[in-house]
Amino acid sequence: MNTDCLDIGLIQAFLDGELDHHQTARVSGHIELCDxxxxxxxxxxxxxxxxxxxxxxxxxxxVPTQRLWNKINDSIKTERDNRPFWEKAWTFISVxxxxxxxxxxxxxxLVIAVFAGLWLNKTTVDVDxxxxxxxxxxxxxxxxxxxxxxxxxxxxxxxxxxxPVVARTGDRERQQPRRxxxxxxxxxxxxxxxxxxxxxxxxxKTISTLTKTVDDQKSNGIMRPxxxxxxxxxxxxxxxxxxxxxxxVRRNPKNDSAKQVLYATYQNKIDLLNSVAQKEELLxxxx
Amino acid sequence: xxxxxxxxxxxxxxxxxxxxxxxIILTSLSAIAVAQFRLPINDRFESPVPPQVFWGRDTTEKSxxxxxxxxxxxxxxxxxxxxxGWNRSEVRVFVEDGNKFSFNIRDKDTxxxxxxxxxxxxxxxxxxxxxxxxDCISGNEIEIDIPVNATIKLKGHDINTxxxxxxxxxVKTGGGDxxxxxxxxxxxxxxxxxxxxxxxxxxxxxxxSTTGNxxxxxxxxxxxxxxxxxxxxxxxxxxxSVQHRQVDVGSTSGSVSYSGSIRNxxxxxxxxxxxxxxxxxxxxxxxKLSATFGSGRFISELAFDLETENNVGGPIKTIAGKYxxxxxxxVKLTAxxxxxxxxxx
Numbered sequence: 043m044n045t046d047c048l049d050i051g052l053i054q055a056f057l058d059g060e061l062d063h064h065q066t067a068r069v070s071g072h073i074e075l076c077d078x079x080x081x082x083x084x085x086x087x088x089x090x091x092x093x094x095x096x097x098x099x100x101x102x103x104x105v106p107t108q109r110l111w112n113k114i115n116d117s118i119k120t121e122r123d124n125r126p127f128w129e130k131a132w133t134f135i136s137v138x139x140x141x142x143x144x145x146x147x148x149x150x151x152l153v154i155a156v157f158a159g160l161w162l163n164k165t166t167v168d169v170d171x172x173x174x175x176x177x178x179x180x181x182x183x184x185x186x187x188x189x190x191x192x193x194x195x196x197x198x199x200x201x202x203x204x205x206p207v208v209a210r211t212g213d214r215e216r217q218q219p220r221r222x223x224x225x226x227x228x229x230x231x232x233x234x235x236x237x238x239x240x241x242x243x244x245x246x247k248t249i250s251t252l253t254k255t256v257d258d259q260k261s262n263g264i265m266r267p268x269x270x271x272x273x274x275x276x277x278x279x280x281x282x283x284x285x286x287x288x289x290x291v292r293r294n295p296k297n298d299s300a301k302q303v304l305y306a307t308y309q310n311k312i313d314l315l316n317s318v319a320q321k322e323e324l325l326x327x328x329x
Numbered sequence: 330x331x332x333x334x335x336x337x338x339x340x341x342x343x344x345x346x347x348x349x350x351x352x353i354i355l356t357s358l359s360a361i362a363v364a365q366f367r368l369p370i371n372d373r374f375e376s377p378v379p380p381q382v383f384w385g386r387d388t389t390e391k392s393x394x395x396x397x398x399x400x401x402x403x404x405x406x407x408x409x410x411x412x413x414g415w416n417r418s419e420v421r422v423f424v425e426d427g428n429k430f431s432f433n434i435r436d437k438d439t440x441x442x443x444x445x446x447x448x449x450x451x452x453x454x455x456x457x458x459x460x461x462x463x464d465c466i467s468g469n470e471i472e473i474d475i476p477v478n479a480t481i482k483l484k485g486h487d488i489n490t491x492x493x494x495x496x497x498x499x500v501k502t503g504g505g506d507x508x509x510x511x512x513x514x515x516x517x518x519x520x521x522x523x524x525x526x527x528x529x530x531x532x533x534x535x536x537x538s539t540t541g542n543x544x545x546x547x548x549x550x551x552x553x554x555x556x557x558x559x560x561x562x563x564x565x566x567x568x569x570s571v572q573h574r575q576v577d578v579g580s581t582s583g584s585v586s587y588s589g590s591i592r593n594x595x596x597x598x599x600x601x602x603x604x605x606x607x608x609x610x611x612x613x614x615x616x617k618l619s620a621t622f623g624s625g626r627f628i629s630e631l632a633f634d635l636e637t638e639n640n641v642g643g644p645i646k647t648i649a650g651k652y653x654x655x656x657x658x659x660v661k662l663t664a665x666x667x668x669x670x671x672x673x674x
Binding site: 063067146149150152153156266268269272273275276279280283286287290293294297298299300302303306307310313314317318320321324325327328 | 353356357404406465484485486501502503519521522538539579582600602623639644645646647663
């Protein structure tokens with residue numbers, strides 16, 4: 043490794059296609075000559091190939107506009123603010139128990155707690171045989187209480203005064219239409235504001251399918267290191283060009299040249315992926 | 330203390346139905362079992378293993394009488410392949426330092442009765458002499474003579490291919506250069522990692538290289554409307570004297586150069602993401618030209634009648650106009666990050 047070696051942040055940016063073409067050319071040029079950086083690049087690619095399948099669903103999802111994202115985030119924040127405490131607690135428990143390890147631990151704790159409780163309270167248990175009934179009676183209000191309590195808390199935070207429980211319930215009911223409005227507006231958003239230009243979605247779907255094919259082939263180790271570097275460099279270039287054109291089209295929807303180049307670059311990306319896939323298929327067929 | 334354990338058990342059994350306890354214990358055990366589960370180690374990071382290609386040391390020559398319009402199919406695992414057209418109704422295959430092979434006749438011509446579809450099938454290796462897998466042949470030098478009116482369908486792993494004077498060529502290689510000359514009917518070539526050279530050929534042409542350069546000289550359509558398509562990811566494309574009227578050329582990170590005439594009614598589409606486009610056309614050319622470019626600029630040595638210029642700003646500019654008068658050919662040049670120049674030929 044020499045002093046001019048690339049740091050991992052730059053390599054990650056290179057793989058993510060975030061560098062401009064000058065930087066991309068510089069990085070790819072350096073990687074061709076530097077074994078240490080080639081190794082770093084390979085390691086970074088391995089990490090990406092581990093992470094990407096996990097995030098595949100998110101990547102394959104259609105990308106909404108920034109405006110829609112803002113709207114979604116605002117709505118989520120509002121929903122979160124208005125959510126009762128017991129719902130938050132329940133969500134936390136549900137999410138926590140989804141992990142097998144935590145579920146195991148919780149089960150063990152539960153079992154131990156049952157036995158420990160019996161151990162510690164053996165004298166009282168001896169005395170009162172009807173305690174389970176009492177316990178059920180006492181737990182009834184405590185389980186019912188959280189239902190009303192968060193409503194009070196949320197209303198207090200909104201209205202700032204003490205209101206009867208009935209009024210609070212009414213407030214809660216009045217909030218319901220507002221939530222529905224928010225949700226409706228979210229569902230309406232894609233209808234009123236399309237995230238894609240005409241035909242763009244088809245390109246993106248095709249690219250997504252081809253990328254998956256090529257990534258599978260990449261992970262099978264068919265592609266040689268030099269080819270992988272060339273492929274990553276070309277992809278970075280194409281992605282950079284697409285990003286620039288998309289920004290330009292968003293900035294100025296009447297710029298037909300940018301649209302034209304955007305479509306041509308999408309097509310180029312498809313051709314690029316196709317050629318790599320075609321080669322890998324050929325090599326596999328010859329094995 | 331001695332009575333404690335029995336009492337405790339009695340209490341447990343009395344207070345909790347045994348079903349609940351069993352349920353809790355089973356749930357705990359299941360959760361522990363699930364927690365122990367691990368995904369199998371993925372073998373996708375297995376280091377790339379180059380295909381094991383060995384050949385024997387046999388030198389073999391075989392020939393077969395065939396129909397003039399034969400289709401010859403073969404797969405070559407390794408070696409240098411030369412295919413020549415000749416004026417004989419015969420196919421001859423010569424393999425130097427390679428594995429043995431045979432002709433597999435797939436079909437015969439109903440009129441002449443001679444084979445018109447033949448596969449060259451390589452023998453698999455023996456215990457002593459290993460051969461390539463599948464039906465591929467392999468050798469140091471592979472020479473094939475086929476009728477000039479023949480079609481060859483060749484696919485190979487890592488081979489240098491030269492084909493001369495036949496009717497149709499369909500070549501797909503994973504690596505190595507492809508050189509095609511005097512192909513009179515149809516060319517389809519794909520080089521995974523290698524350059525493609527095409528010379529003095531006619532007919533529809535479709536060539537593609539993943540990381541190689543493409544050089545084309547003196548080609549034309551066999552029939553009106555035959556297309557010419559060339560594409561490479563990271564190589565340059567150089568076209569000289571391309572007579573096709575439909576020219577579609579693209580490179581991702583290489584430059585594109587075109588030198589030759591612009592034919593009436595033609596459609597020329599030259600595209601590159603990160604490279605320049607250079608055109609050299611005769612001074613009397615007549616066509617409509619649209620140049621779209623990013624960080625570079627547009628230079629024209631010929632008198633260019635500018636019609637529209639996109640001045641909206643941003644990273645892309647478009648210039649449209651005409652060369653000469655009366656030409657209805659359309660030339661579309663796009664270089665996302667490069668310059669575009671049009672020179673006199």
